[in-house]
Amino acid sequence: MSEEHSHPTPAQYWKIAVVLAILTAIEVALFYIDQELQLGFLNAALLISLAIAKFIIVVGWYMHLRFENPLLNRFFTGGFILALSLYGIVLAALGVLVIRGG
Amino acid sequence: MTDIIHEPELDHHGEHESTGIENRKLGMWIFLSSEFLFFGALISNYLLYSNRGGFPSPYPAEIYDIPFTSVSSFVLLMSSLTMVLAHNALSRDDQNGARTWLFATAALGSVFLGGQVFEFTDFVVEYGMTLSTNPAASAFYLLTGFHGAHVAIGVIMLLSLWGISRRQGGLSEKHGLNLELVGLYWHFVDIIWIVIFTVVYLLSIPPV
DSSP: OOSSSSSOOHHHHHHHHHHHHHHHHHHHHHHHHHHHHHTTHHHHHHHHHHHHHHHIIIIIIISGGGGGGGHHHHHHHHHHHHHHHHHHHHHHHHTTHHHHHH | GGSSOHHHHHEEEEBBBTTTTTHHHHHHHHHHHHHHHHHHHHHHHHHHHHHOOOOSOOOOHHOOHHHHHHHHHHHHHHHHHHHEEEEEHEEEEOOOHHHHHHHHHHHHHHHHHHHHHHHHHHHHHOOOOTSSOOOHHHHHHHHHHHHHHHHEEEEEEHHHHHHHHHHSSOOOOHHHHHHHHHHHHHHHHHHHHHHHIIIIIIOOOOOO
């Protein structure tokens, strides 16, 4: 197994899991707050930010991408950005992003 | 002419290329990056049809059980923790620990799958939302169904590794790499669910 850099310890993995659980709890709380206060765009921005934070934590620490060969990072990030750009353009062209923002 | 062959590379690192990364590991990362395109298409499809009105009800966003799905999401997130603990235990040659955490990951994955089966059954039986009720329902079942299929494949791979470990009294170095690859796949399934949970469940708006 390739242990190129020092990976987090089990205790650190547990702490990361607690952070992920807290972020998920905040997401669910935001969902209910939005039901009452109709936060609209702010709610969407906050939920997407929290999802991005969870995504980066899992990829960086649990998948060890931040400790791996930079080539893997380029492949993975490249695929992600390609998909995001492609479908972002498609959804914008079809008016979905405008409808959902409105 | 024999000077052209790079003997040292063939000798000790049969699975390595000039990248310095095991071929199978590199292949798994490339496969996972290509999966973004696959799930991106399904998520876009859902976004395209989720609030397109004029079809029979119910729409998925009208009947989501957010507390239930939140617990399912939590279970899948925690399965990423047990997966990484299995990987960590194996890197310390703690075979019993690796086996226990592998089984825990498979169990949590199975709980998530059970939750999905319950959700689908509830939607069909209680609310009458089938695959053909409206385009949003079709897109919802297609997306979450394919994700569930990925989880099921992950559970099978985890249980296979657990079975090999039990039969052989531990995982060899070769199987250790297998565990790492299965772990990458498992975490990927988790990050896709992070996106689905936010975009499909928490941000969905039913048609007015």
